Amino acid sequence: MTRILHRSIHAKLPVAVAGRGIELFDADGKAYIDASGGAAVSCLGHGHPDVIAALHEQLDRVAYAHTGFFTTEVAEKLADRLVQDAPEGLDHVYLVSGGSEAIEAALKMARQYFVEKGEPKRRHIIARRQSYHGNTLGALAAGGNEWRRAQFAPLLIETHHIDPCYAYRYQRHGESEEEYGLRAANLLEEKLLELGPDEVIAFVAEPVVGATAGAVPPAPGYFRRIREICDRYGVLLILDEVMCGMGRTGTLYACEQDSVAPDLVVIAKGLGGGYQPIGAVLLAAKIFEAFAGGSGFFQHGHTYMGHPMAAAAALAVQEVIRRDDLLANIRAMGDRLDERLRQRFGNHHHVGDIRGRGLFRGVELVADRATKEPFDPKLKLNARIKREAMARGLMVYPMGGTIDGVRGDHILLAPPFIVEERDIDEIVSRLGEAVDAAFAA
Numbered sequence: 001m002t003r004i005l006h007r008s009i010h011a012k013l014p015v016a017v018a019g020r021g022i023e024l025f026d027a028d029g030k031a032y033i034d035a036s037g038g039a040a041v042s043c044l045g046h047g048h049p050d051v052i053a054a055l056h057e058q059l060d061r062v063a064y065a066h067t068g069f070f071t072t073e074v075a076e077k078l079a080d081r082l083v084q085d086a087p088e089g090l091d092h093v094y095l096v097s098g099g100s101e102a103i104e105a106a107l108k109m110a111r112q113y114f115v116e117k118g119e120p121k122r123r124h125i126i127a128r129r130q131s132y133h134g135n136t137l138g139a140l141a142a143g144g145n146e147w148r149r150a151q152f153a154p155l156l157i158e159t160h161h162i163d164p165c166y167a168y169r170y171q172r173h174g175e176s177e178e179e180y181g182l183r184a185a186n187l188l189e190e191k192l193l194e195l196g197p198d199e200v201i202a203f204v205a206e207p208v209v210g211a212t213a214g215a216v217p218p219a220p221g222y223f224r225r226i227r228e229i230c231d232r233y234g235v236l237l238i239l240d241e242v243m244c245g246m247g248r249t250g251t252l253y254a255c256e257q258d259s260v261a262p263d264l265v266v267i268a269k270g271l272g273g274g275y276q277p278i279g280a281v282l283l284a285a286k287i288f289e290a291f292a293g294g295s296g297f298f299q300h301g302h303t304y305m306g307h308p309m310a311a312a313a314a315l316a317v318q319e320v321i322r323r324d325d326l327l328a329n330i331r332a333m334g335d336r337l338d339e340r341l342r343q344r345f346g347n348h349h350h351v352g353d354i355r356g357r358g359l360f361r362g363v364e365l366v367a368d369r370a371t372k373e374p375f376d377p378k379l380k381l382n383a384r385i386k387r388e389a390m391a392r393g394l395m396v397y398p399m400g401g402t403i404d405g406v407r408g409d410h411i412l413l414a415p416p417f418i419v420e421e422r423d424i425d426e427i428v429s430r431l432g433e434a435v436d437a438a439f440a441a
């Protein structure tokens, strides 16, 4: 008997009672390797002593002070750290409690920026199909997962979507990666011209697409061309690094590897590593200056924004990543994970694509490798794999709807940044058994 409206009413969930390192433990004492960090959240694993110590210390000082009355040392320090390491040109931070909240704030900031600048005509948001930007109404409207949007469509603000940059499904025969990247990016220009470029506020995209498509990195040159198009028409570029940011791909920001800097970047999951709920928007100097020289404030706010406990957790997580040089470990272990996945699944009849960056990897499953035909969604292959993996003490993040929100299956892996070689080998070994068992059934 439960009084919680759980994510799935008829599923029976184990009770988590403890976490240590890369493992979580249930009430029966069973251990699970957290190879997905939940949903790419637990980047330092569980029970990290430095983060716990920082939280104790903050709790003893001050747990909460409303941002309408006070700032706190810990929130200021976190903002300094984030700006110091930010993509070029981003010089202020807005702290909220999660990814959806941060996306909402970024969309409103982008709109207010143009109002401050005397361009109130700008009203359109363009994003991509097969993206996820959160579940609140503005974020859901920006997202491009048809299945998630469908029943709420009457409540959603008007947004526009172009095809994602998804080479496995969209790159044409005989087209080079660069040619494909350019063609995919030019879809933005077509859409801008269709809508009237001086009526568009922003383009929103995940540099490496997370949950909806399974760690899909952009083609080379794609984001450089996107940046050029945004600059040409005065449109803001909002990058959603909620899942792929804060080190996950081997650089602090995924967009560093594509040599672009956005006007607004949104981060959350790995920012606090699950130790507290937190999200943030980093904004370009020109946006801050438009507010500072205009109305003098951003017309927004939440009760728990800039929460000291959340800031303490995020600051500690980010300090540990830097102190322990975990970015180097992400790159090394990411390469090993890719190699092991290719050894185990490279010749598998039902694995169409293995992709990703750093400790952010996706495996796309297909019924037929030659035609890339997906499995019948009714088989719920992704749910079977999740079940078989949990039975073997492994958390991965399998999802359906990879191709269009309904068809397609993939498995997302996002292990903690502290994994070692033998952990990677064990993860791939258990995943191999889980996948085989799912297909056998």
Ligand SMILES: *Cc1c(COP(=O)(O)O)cnc(C)c1O
Binding pocket: 098, 099, 100, 101, 103, 132, 133, 134, 135, 206, 210, 211, 240, 241, 242, 243, 244, 268, 269
């Ligand atoms: C998870 C996610 C969000 C939403 O974050 P929440 O904290 O769940 O609200 C937004 N964008 C991306 C890319 C995500 O992965």
